[in-house]
Amino acid sequence: MSSRKPALNLSTINPSIINVHYAVRGELALKADQYVHALADKTEEAKSLPFEHVVTANIGNPQQKGLNQVPLTYWRQVISLLEYPDLMNEHLEIAKKIYPEDTIARAKKLYEEIGSVGAYTHSKGVLAIRKRVAKFIEERDGYPSDPESIYLTAGASAGVSSILSIALKKGEGCLIPIPQYPLYTATLAYLDAAPLPYYLQESADWSMDHETLLKAVSEAKTAGTPVKALVIINPGNPTGACLSKEAMEAVVTLCYEESIVLLADEVYQTNIFDPEHRPFHSFKKILKGMKKEIADTVELVSFHSISKGVSGECGRRGGYFECVNIADDVMEQIYKMASVSLCPPVSGQVGVDLMVSPPKKEDASYATWFKETSLIQDNLKSRSNLMAEHFNKMDGISCNPAEGAMYLFPRIHMPQKAIEEAKKRGKEADVMYALDLLDATGICAVAGSGFGQEPGTYHIRVTALCPETAEFVGRFEQFHKDFMAKYA
Template identity: 45%
Template sequence: MSHSTLAEIAKADFKPAAPLVDRELNPHALIAKYAVRGRIPTMAEQLKGTLQSDPDALPFDKIIAANIGNPQQLDQKPITFYRQVLALIEYPDLLKNENVTKIFPHDAIDRANEIMENLVSVGAYSHSKGVLYFRKTVARYIEDRDDHPADPDDIYLTAGASSAVNYLLSLLSNGPETGFLIPIPQYPLYTASLALNNATVLPYYLNEEEKWSISAADIQKVVAKAKEDGVKPRSIVLINPGNPTGSILTAEGIAEIINVAAEHGLVIIADEVYQENVYEGEFVSVKKVLRDLQKIDSVKYADVQLASLHSTSKGMIGECGQRGGYMELIGFQESVLAQILKLASISLCPPVVGQALVSLMVNPPHESHPSHGPFRSEKLGIFNALKERSHKLYLAFNKMEGISCQEPQGAMYCFPQLTLSEKAKAAAAEAGMAPDEFYCAKLLENTGICTVPGSGFGQVPGTWHLRTTFLAPGTEWIDDWAKFHEKFMKEYDN
């Protein structure tokens, strides 16, 4: 240890080195892309700044953040019962306060007490898989949902579904010879994480004309082609209900994909975070279909490996900022599970309040209890508004010239296709943008509506789309969009 002063130390004679520049960084990180917070959302942030300094500077008075599924940013209210219980476990001294019953309903108090009997503190690291009590409630939920047993030991609580995706893709990636079947269009977390992990994306295209459905035959072709190219298909990602497509898979559709997975040993990553956002048809989990198939043929389906993901960020709960989620792991070898647990351990544990929220999400107030009524009506209110707006937006798109949109069955998004004129494409090229990005930029500049170009999710080459949520309250913004669109089409008429 030195006995010199700072002034003496600063006299040392050396030539300082230049700082790092981006091209010296991890090349896999450099190529990762995440459009949901990309160029258009960045433009929106700048416009927001403009509006803050001069509210009259732009042809609109606020930014509508339709780029990201973030319900509570767009005025969706949190569900009261959940927040009551979370407040009580954040400050458990309340449970002993004589005034607590004046403020909280008794079932919220009871639930908080039950949690605190099973939890040392929300401020302590939990087990890396999460608190056992919470995992038990998740297992019960899955049993009720699927009518098949679920084991708390198979449940890993996570910081949202994103963190589960990161663990899984990191662990399953073994260089560019490992391939992951990813739907196109997809949620860009998948391609970003695979870029980071230097694995190969094997795109399988969803069939837009048939409500963005999946063809098992197409998947077989992708697998065969990958093997020809020396890439070993390792995993297939299913997003159901679809993001950004809003499509929903049938049990039979899922079963055909399980056949492909069983034949080629593909780990199925079932991103089922929108399982409560179902407006048309019915959600069936991959786990349920797998267990049904195993009942029919216990040998053939014995070794199918499935990770199914859920989250507190979507559904009617919409608690993105709390970072709650879980994955259920089925069919993995112990040696693989040990590695997954190790990766989870390195991050110590998922946020404990988020864990509690997962448990609340899967275990709502009981019908006979006072919170049930308000809970039900809050949830239904959110559901009905989402369903109504999804339908209105779908109808509005299909009335706009040059836009076609599949009816959203689930999730929070429309992914309409844009047919743009040569003149619009030329203007886009001149602006240094792809045609869909150009359209999104113009939409933003004229209406304040912030969306994400289709290129951020992937699309059949030569087609152009955009993704918009239908979370923004009211329907005026839909009218504004229609007016903008008419003007745009006129301006860029060939």
């Protein structure tokens, strides 16, 4: 037998990797996937399961099998023409029988700008697309946007990871909301940087408390941790809360006073349920509307994505970030690191273009596009409201209605006996709850502890994407009733 030792084992790999945790695709998701395959293969295990299919309520992946959000017709038509450009040339007459005239025109324009979608592009992304992103931002905010300060990315996550890796050195701190999307804690763990939690106020619809934020900064200073960056997720994931203009101005002022770079995760900006009373404001618009000394100095990077909104094109991997007030020499380093990855997926870049520049009212495709996007938005809002209403009728659950995004974060008022049983199992109580929920109903949720929560509280995160909402609520309600009775 060879005495050779493997080069890679848990004691020889990068130790920071061991500290990375990502709850959204963790233990629960793996077990749910096991059930999905067992049911599909009709195994012996499947015969013993008390459900016939798994409800994937753990991740915001609208087009996933089982959630089945229908892709936008306009998107798929334009992209299909770019994938097979012969349809716009020798087979044009056939294409005209299938595709609206404006769709063909849009695809032709993109083909002239890009060429083959199988070729590398500029490391920042196709310039023509970045120009249209800049126009979108200008029309949204009322302030100029420079396409050279915009980077197209493989989804917002790639942009977030890139900027965090550039902004933070080992041991430096990044303020993150609690609860938060696990991407941030996972990336900070990998970078060996320090997550600095500030707690959102559940009793006030998950609003941000400025005093809590100041306290987090003060505690970091006392501990000797430099505060380098501040993450805001607006609308919130997992909370669904939308920030007020006043709260956003206070955040910008803090970043100015403490020389902190502001990272604005705005991927759910289209998913707003009550735009008249709680509209979305971008941090770019808030920043540029403040006094000149602040508007011209506070460093801001904002992120957007085609994975959310009404498109739900998660697997296409498209997004962008815009840099505001970032020093030229730092921008050179951002470009250098983007160049290492060559370029973001071209199909994802096309998706960004279609997101920021949809059909106009006079276009042949507009009526279908408007009907489809309105239906997606209306369904998301109605499902979210219905689920929150039912959660709040259940004994031992309280749930703030979402103002946006695509999730709910109900609180489970956990019986003491359940907490004690979870300790025996070596689990957090909400992890045990979510595992038992999956085993009993096939509903895959995410335990709140994966997002962070106030000590002594327990939550789960569920998406509002399940098409069979009544079935979901019925299964969940029966499980919760049985769980609470068991540990009463």
